[in-house]
Amino acid sequence: EPEVTQTPSHQVTQMGQEVILRCVPISNHLYFYWYRQILGQKVEFLVSFYNNEISEKSEIFDDQFSVERPDGSNFTLKIRSTKLEDSAMYFCASKSTGRGQETQYFGPGTRLLVL
Amino acid sequence: GESVGLHLPTLSVQEGDNSIINCAYSNSASDYFIWYKQESGKGPQFIIDIRSNMDKRQGQRVTVLLNKTVKHLSLQIAATQPGDSAVYFCAEITTPNAGGTSYGKLTFGQGTILTVHP
Numbered sequence: 001e002p003e004v005t006q007t008p009s010h011q012v013t014q015m016g017q018e019v020i021l022r023c024v025p026i027s028n029h030l031y032f033y034w035y036r037q038i039l040g041q042k043v044e045f046l047v048s049f050y051n052n053e054i055s056e057k058s059e060i061f062d063d064q065f066s067v068e069r070p071d072g073s074n075f076t077l078k079i080r081s082t083k084l085e086d087s088a089m090y091f092c093a094s095k096s097t098g099r100g101q102e103t104q105y106f107g108p109g110t111r112l113l114v115l
Numbered sequence: 116g117e118s119v120g121l122h123l124p125t126l127s128v129q130e131g132d133n134s135i136i137n138c139a140y141s142n143s144a145s146d147y148f149i150w151y152k153q154e155s156g157k158g159p160q161f162i163i164d165i166r167s168n169m170d171k172r173q174g175q176r177v178t179v180l181l182n183k184t185v186k187h188l189s190l191q192i193a194a195t196q197p198g199d200s201a202v203y204f205c206a207e208i209t210t211p212n213a214g215g216t217s218y219g220k221l222t223f224g225q226g227t228i229l230t231v232h233p
Contacts, residue, residue, distance in 0.1 A: 055218040106158035
């Protein structure tokens, strides 16, 4: 069964450093998402991406964040200058196109720790 | 309203019992709801969904009930098994009015910790 994959599974970085989180969505999906989950809290929407552009973003997704689909298979989230409060699990999700296809499938997540 | 914090609601049941997990949503314009299961260290896993034009939907061992009048969603798990132990989240999608496009942003609820004892 196809699934969303994410790398790395864990990332430790120093405050102020740049990190890139990588995702490979399910191959025939066209909508892509990043969410994050701070320890013990609910999952929060960061950004959605469709047709090679950001379609919606939350207030969390400020100028320090960017997303890219550099090729036909990868979808990345970059944090330019990490802050302590960026420590969280980051989940990538994807869904297929078309009405009635609302189910988003999530990857296993990347645990980011900013020191 | 929703509360965010370290103290999630918990539900403890014995193996074989039926479980009911509840969720209150806040946006009366939401038109699509999903239940996700999240095991420790893993991403949310789709369980079942329901559209706002329905009030009940059944899957394998799971049933979702939607009460739009009181903005309440529930997940019923029949014959709960130890493998069902996880955090369960409801999530909603709101389609914008006036022909706006929904790109599927999910708004998650707080979550409930389900523990199944053998």
